[in-house]
Amino acid sequence: MSVLHIAEVTKTFSGGTHAVNSFSLDVADGELVCLLGPSGSGKSTLLRMVGGFEQPTSGRITIDGEDVTHLPPERRPTGMVFQSHALWTHMNVFKNLAFGLKLRRMPAAEIREKVEAVLELVGLAGYGDRMTNQLSGGQQQRVALARSLVLEPKILLLDEPFASLDQHLRERLREEVRDIQQRLGITTLFVTHGQDEALSMADRIVVMANGKTEQIGRPDVVYRDPKTPFVAGFIGTMNLVEGEVKNGHFARSDFSFPLSIADGPATLAIRPEALDLTVSETPKAKVHRVTDYGSHGLVDLDLADGTRLKSMVAHPDLFRTGQGVDLEPRAVAAYRNNQQIFRS
Amino acid sequence: MSEFVERAVSVPAETAAGRRPIGLLLVAIPVFLVIWLVIWPAINAISRTIWRTDADGNSSFDLSSYAFFFSDRYSLDNLAITLWTTLVCAVLLLVICLPIALYLRFSHGRLPAYVQALAILPMFVPSIILAFAFIRVLGPNGMVDILLNAVGLPKIRTPYLTPWGPVIGLVWDNIPLTVLILLSGLGSVANQSIEAARDVGANTLRVFWHIILPRISNSILVALSFSVLGIFSSFTLPYLLGPASPEMLGPFMQRTLRDVQDPIGAMTQAVVAFGFCILFGLFYVRSVAKNRGK
Numbered sequence: 123m124s125v126l127h128i129a130e131v132t133k134t135f136s137g138g139t140h141a142v143n144s145f146s147l148d149v150a151d152g153e154l155v156c157l158l159g160p161s162g163s164g165k166s167t168l169l170r171m172v173g174g175f176e177q178p179t180s181g182r183i184t185i186d187g188e189d190v191t192h193l194p195p196e197r198r199p200t201g202m203v204f205q206s207h208a209l210w211t212h213m214n215v216f217k218n219l220a221f222g223l224k225l226r227r228m229p230a231a232e233i234r235e236k237v238e239a240v241l242e243l244v245g246l247a248g249y250g251d252r253m254t255n256q257l258s259g260g261q262q263q264r265v266a267l268a269r270s271l272v273l274e275p276k277i278l279l280l281d282e283p284f285a286s287l288d289q290h291l292r293e294r295l296r297e298e299v300r301d302i303q304q305r306l307g308i309t310t311l312f313v314t315h316g317q318d319e320a321l322s323m324a325d326r327i328v329v330m331a332n333g334k335t336e337q338i339g340r341p342d343v344v345y346r347d348p349k350t351p352f353v354a355g356f357i358g359t360m361n362l363v364e365g366e367v368k369n370g371h372f373a374r375s376d377f378s379f380p381l382s383i384a385d386g387p388a389t390l391a392i393r394p395e396a397l398d399l400t401v402s403e404t405p406k407a408k409v410h411r412v413t414d415y416g417s418h419g420l421v422d423l424d425l426a427d428g429t430r431l432k433s434m435v436a437h438p439d440l441f442r443t444g445q446g447v448d449l450e451p452r453a454v455a456a457y458r459n460n461q462q463i464f465r466s
Numbered sequence: 467m468s469e470f471v472e473r474a475v476s477v478p479a480e481t482a483a484g485r486r487p488i489g490l491l492l493v494a495i496p497v498f499l500v501i502w503l504v505i506w507p508a509i510n511a512i513s514r515t516i517w518r519t520d521a522d523g524n525s526s527f528d529l530s531s532y533a534f535f536f537s538d539r540y541s542l543d544n545l546a547i548t549l550w551t552t553l554v555c556a557v558l559l560l561v562i563c564l565p566i567a568l569y570l571r572f573s574h575g576r577l578p579a580y581v582q583a584l585a586i587l588p589m590f591v592p593s594i595i596l597a598f599a600f601i602r603v604l605g606p607n608g609m610v611d612i613l614l615n616a617v618g619l620p621k622i623r624t625p626y627l628t629p630w631g632p633v634i635g636l637v638w639d640n641i642p643l644t645v646l647i648l649l650s651g652l653g654s655v656a657n658q659s660i661e662a663a664r665d666v667g668a669n670t671l672r673v674f675w676h677i678i679l680p681r682i683s684n685s686i687l688v689a690l691s692f693s694v695l696g697i698f699s700s701f702t703l704p705y706l707l708g709p710a711s712p713e714m715l716g717p718f719m720q721r722t723l724r725d726v727q728d729p730i731g732a733m734t735q736a737v738v739a740f741g742f743c744i745l746f747g748l749f750y751v752r753s754v755a756k757n758r759g760k
């Protein structure tokens with residue numbers, strides 16, 4: 123039973139950078155929350171404040187009701203996995219894992235037992251005698267994870283732990299971490315700027331921009347219903363079209379679409395898979411390029427004023443470059459002043 | 467077999483025929499200098515101290531100069547004071563320089579930059595100037611005495627012309643190099659590995675002992691052997707600041723050669739000093755090799 127509570131936390135660095143700006147988040151017991159955002163959005167800073175490596179300028183962080191805001195890292199019940207594994211190269215794998223337990227004055231037999239159990243958990247049974255430089259990148263990250271897990275922290279913090287690994291390994295480790303996290307039921311905060319990582323692992327996603335929350339929600343909800351144009355553009359591929367609404371019609375260049383909202387400027391968001399194309403005699407857009415991915419195709423189109431759109435089609439062989447096509451959005455969302463004002 | 471080797475060797479030699487003389491020349495100069503200035507005098511000194519020519523012109527194997535050195539109370543005292551000075555300096559250097567290097571490595575801002583400049587400064591001050599500055603400040607009726615006198619306190623017992631005189635001078639003189647070597651060693655300790663240690667519950671002292679120290683033990687070894695070798699055979703500072711008796715081997719040799727006019731005695735002292743330096747060197751090489759093997 124471990125709950126993380128972050129209330130109105132702000133971090134201003136000495137240079138005046140507002141890395142995190144009045145950020146609040148509650149993480150429930152056993153939940154895995156992903157912090158997702160572009161580079162420089164303050165994800166690492168936030169995580170480091172939870173781990174105790176940075177002091178918040180203001181705000182409060184509590185774990186299970188206990189205020190840890192001003193505790194140093196060594197006295198917090200958190201375990202952190204760093205981006206570059208940060209293993210201690212002068213110790214072998216066993217000693218890396220045993221170090222924290224030794225500091226807690228645990229008897230040697232018990233340490234051995236625990237270390238072997240956790241090595242088994244991360245799939246590295248029998249690797250205790252290896253030096254850290256005799257491991258592959260993926261194995262090193264597993265040791266780093268095991269080093270945190272062996273201390274049974276209340277909150278597990280991971281800062282882009284797989285960023286330096288290749289795509290294949292990343293996907294495998296992602297699943298392993300998710301399995302372990304669910305098996306142990308450990309409350310986890312996970313930083314990534316890979317949206318597929320967030321979408322596939324998280325119970326909830328926090329999309330951050332400029333140190334602030336843009337949207338918090340379940341991955342499928344955030345994907346299907348982005349609440350701000352930033353989230354719409356950041357999660358998945360999205361066509362964002364700026365235009366004018368007049369008399370219940372959104373218009374941009376030759377493209378117009380019935381939209382029953384008040385007149386004024388608006389941004390229309392359409393997923394490529396929700397934009398249908400038909401070959402037409404009175405075209406609104408021109409095919410720029412067709413890419414066949416086998417299972418589906420992606421068509422790049424240009425409106426008359428050069429605005430580029432993407433459409434996902436089932437039969438890419440129906441279209442070729444230069445062809446005129448008509449557009450038929452099936453589902454759209456509209457934004458004005460950074461707020462969602464319409465969704466179909 | 468040897469034919470094969472010859473051919474194998476001659477192939478690259480032909481292609482690089484033009485570059486070869488220059489390469490050989492570049493290597494030859496330092497090799498020649500080392501042989502001329504170090505190895506030859508060393509062999510010469512050793513042979514002249516053990517193959518002695520007697521009054522009749524017959525040369526024979528004779529260890530009497532060494533027997534004298536190791537039985538003479540005065541020589542042994544000088545050797546002892548040299549070893550004592552070297553040891554005390556090494557300990558003091560470590561105690562002073564490690565905190566400075568740690569501070570420089572782990573703090574940010576402008577103050578550390580000034581501290582670093584200050585720590586490196588002695589490197590640009592010649593020993594002679596350093597010695598006279600020392601005398602003017604800590605010597606009899608020096609600045610400290612004058613200041614103490616001004617506020618009505620008794621004079622200090624000046625370290626000038628005591629064994630502590632050379633110790634203070636040599637430590638000051640060796641701070642820059644020691645700090646720089648330790649600092650470069652600390653540069654290889656990643657911030658994240660320190661944060662990871664704090665994360666698993668290590669306080670500052672434990673982080674230093676278990677994470678930082680093992681990573682910089684080689685640098686400490688390098689720094690200490692550099693300064694130990696220099697201090698052991700130093701001349702200027704012990705000559706200007708140290709007591710007349712016992713004296714360190716540097717001034718002792720100089721006096722034996724110039725004042726006592728006993729070249730064989732001076733050479734014997736040099737060979738003994740050389741032997742100790744080789745011992746330090748062997749210890750250093752062995753420790754580094756052991757660390758590497760780990």
Ligand SMILES: Nc1ncnc2c1ncn2[C@@H]1O[C@H](COP(=O)(O)OP(=O)(O)OP(=O)(O)O)[C@@H](O)[C@H]1O
Pocket residue numbers: 135136137139140141159160161162163164165166167168315
């Ligand atoms: N120690 C520091 N001093 C000053 N500014 C800092 C410091 N650390 C981070 N920042 C600034 O704070 C902002 C947020 O940085 P942070 O590392 O949290 O971003 P991030 O979301 O983790 O980015 P990335 O995805 O690239 O890791 C950035 O603008 C960064 O320049």
Ligand SMILES: [Mg+2]
Pocket residue numbers: 165166167
């Ligand atoms: Mg980061």
